[in-house]
Amino acid sequence: MSSIGTGYDLSVTTFSPDGRVFQIEYAAKAVDNSGTVIGIKCKDGVVMGVEKLVASKMMLPGSNRRIHSVHRHSGMSVAGLAADGRQIVARAKSEATNYESVYGEAIPVKELAERVASYVHLCTLYWWLRPFGCGVILGGYDRDGPQLYMVEPSGVSYRYFGAAIGKGRQAAKTEIEKLKLSELTCRQGVIEVAKIIYGIHDEAKDKEFELELSWVCDESNRQHQKVPEELLEEAKAAAKAALEEMDAD
Amino acid sequence: MMETGSYGSTLRYKSVERIKPVGKHSLLGASGELSDFQELLRYLDELILYDNMWDDGNSMGPKEVHNYLTRVMYNRRNKFNPLWNTLVLGGVKNGQKYLGTVTMIGVHFEDNHVATGFGNHLARPILREEWHENLSFEDGVKILEKCMRVLLYRDRSAVNKLQVWLSIHTLHFVLLFQAIDNLRGDRLYGSKLDVTDYVFIILPLLRLDPTLSQIAKITEEGVTISQPYSLKTFWGFSAFQNPTVGAEGSW
Numbered sequence: 372m373s374s375i376g377t378g379y380d381l382s383v384t385t386f387s388p389d390g391r392v393f394q395i396e397y398a399a400k401a402v403d404n405s406g407t408v409i410g411i412k413c414k415d416g417v418v419m420g421v422e423k424l425v426a427s428k429m430m431l432p433g434s435n436r437r438i439h440s441v442h443r444h445s446g447m448s449v450a451g452l453a454a455d456g457r458q459i460v461a462r463a464k465s466e467a468t469n470y471e472s473v474y475g476e477a478i479p480v481k482e483l484a485e486r487v488a489s490y491v492h493l494c495t496l497y498w499w500l501r502p503f504g505c506g507v508i509l510g511g512y513d514r515d516g517p518q519l520y521m522v523e524p525s526g527v528s529y530r531y532f533g534a535a536i537g538k539g540r541q542a543a544k545t546e547i548e549k550l551k552l553s554e555l556t557c558r559q560g561v562i563e564v565a566k567i568i569y570g571i572h573d574e575a576k577d578k579e580f581e582l583e584l585s586w587v588c589d590e591s592n593r594q595h596q597k598v599p600e601e602l603l604e605e606a607k608a609a610a611k612a613a614l615e616e617m618d619a620d
Numbered sequence: 621m622m623e624t625g626s627y628g629s630t631l632r633y634k635s636v637e638r639i640k641p642v643g644k645h646s647l648l649g650a651s652g653e654l655s656d657f658q659e660l661l662r663y664l665d666e667l668i669l670y671d672n673m674w675d676d677g678n679s680m681g682p683k684e685v686h687n688y689l690t691r692v693m694y695n696r697r698n699k700f701n702p703l704w705n706t707l708v709l710g711g712v713k714n715g716q717k718y719l720g721t722v723t724m725i726g727v728h729f730e731d732n733h734v735a736t737g738f739g740n741h742l743a744r745p746i747l748r749e750e751w752h753e754n755l756s757f758e759d760g761v762k763i764l765e766k767c768m769r770v771l772l773y774r775d776r777s778a779v780n781k782l783q784v785w786l787s788i789h790t791l792h793f794v795l796l797f798q799a800i801d802n803l804r805g806d807r808l809y810g811s812k813l814d815v816t817d818y819v820f821i822i823l824p825l826l827r828l829d830p831t832l833s834q835i836a837k838i839t840e841e842g843v844t845i846s847q848p849y850s851l852k853t854f855w856g857f858s859a860f861q862n863p864t865v866g867a868e869g870s871w
């Protein structure tokens with residue numbers, strides 16, 4: 372359970388007696404309250420999926436994109452405060468284009484992750500700047516192959532085979548661990564991600580949701596893009612069928 | 621792609637591409653200062669990248685790119701720091717063909733056939749006579765070859781190599797010819813520039829011709845470039861046989 376850091380949680384520049392920075396932990400809570408975001412690294416690429424909780428029936432389907440392309444070869448999916456996320460994406464885009472204009476090649480995903488992480492970390496160092504209330508899953512494909520990174524509000528960034536953030540991350544992680552990622556192609560990965568997201572969506576607590584899927588793989592020519600329509604429909608259908616099977620048990 | 625990057629009036633680099641695809645729908649050809657063309661390509665690369673990152677199914681067509689280039693060229697001219705190029709921009713989007721040009725001072729217009737430099741004087745009259753709305757691919761190539769031949773004959777620094785760029789979208793296409801040579805940019809010496817190279821574009825409508833199906837299959841949608849080839853020329857005129865017969869000692 373979380374502890375209340377009375378007195379030590381007013382500023383991000385204050386440590387508590389047991390060595391924690393509470394403001395950063397509170398920022399992480401903002402991420403935990405948002406819709407689930409999953410990323411998996413398959414053998415020929417990366418697939419990312421978002422459980423986009425729809426606030427109102429008035430919203431146009433396809434709006435409020437949570438997955439953004441950051442350069443030709445990489446994309447970012449955001450969980451947490453949407454406006455903070457937009458700032459991080461903008462910064463990542465600018466880092467990527469700047470790297471390319473200086474070095475003449477596309478930014479390696481590792482380098483991009485480092486730059487995004489240090490930018491997020493920067494905002495945890497000053498009392499006049501609040502930490503970002505969002506976590507980011509960054510997937511890309513460069514000459515070292517497909518890679519998946521996750522950046523947390525604390526500025527920490529690790530490389531993963533599979534990652535999940537948001538409400539249903541515990542359940543999602545369990546499901547991801549069951550998959551044999553090194554044998555999955557992205558086509559299969561897309562179906563699996565859809566199944567996982569549909570599976571962890573809590574009908575009781577949250578209302579409607581929209582599934583957003585993107586990939587970077589050999590099939591997409593190493594470009595980051597939305598999963599093509601027919602594959603998306605196929606994935607949704609498979610996920611719904613899997614759900615019904617589970618309910619029938 | 622055969623084309624010279626000139627060094628003063630020396631035709632120094634003979635394998636330089638002067639036409640490049642831009643985005644999914646357009647082709648850009650340039651005459652003049654090569655380094656400025658390369659800089660333009662960087663601007664366009666960023667423009668197309670940001671357009672793609674929206675990932676919303678829309679893409680920049682030739683009309684949009686032409687307008688962007690016009691703005692860039694005109695604003696640079698206003699700062700007295702022009703990009704020393706004459707640009708030709710052609711493309712097809714949603715079945716609509718487009719062909720336009722922008723000069724280094726920002727003059728821009730659209731037409732059915734455009735040319736740069738000497739091409740305006742030698743080739744456009746031919747095109748005016750012979751261009752019509754329903755040209756087939758082969759006829760288009762024939763007309764352009766005719767123009768190129770005239771230019772080869774009449775321009776002292778022409779080189780006999782060219783390459784055809786073809787942009788096909790569904791049934792319509794834009795044909796670009798690029799001549800090799802004549803990129804006389806005197807930027808190095810600061811003297812007046814004499815741009816005499818040719819980039820031709822015409823907009824024929826592709827008929828559903830079975831002999832063309834092979835081309836159509838290879839390209840479907842997109843750009844295809846032919847292998848470079850030489851024009852056949854005829855120099856066997858009697859006046860060239862014994863040139864010094866009237867004046868001994870001359871050459």
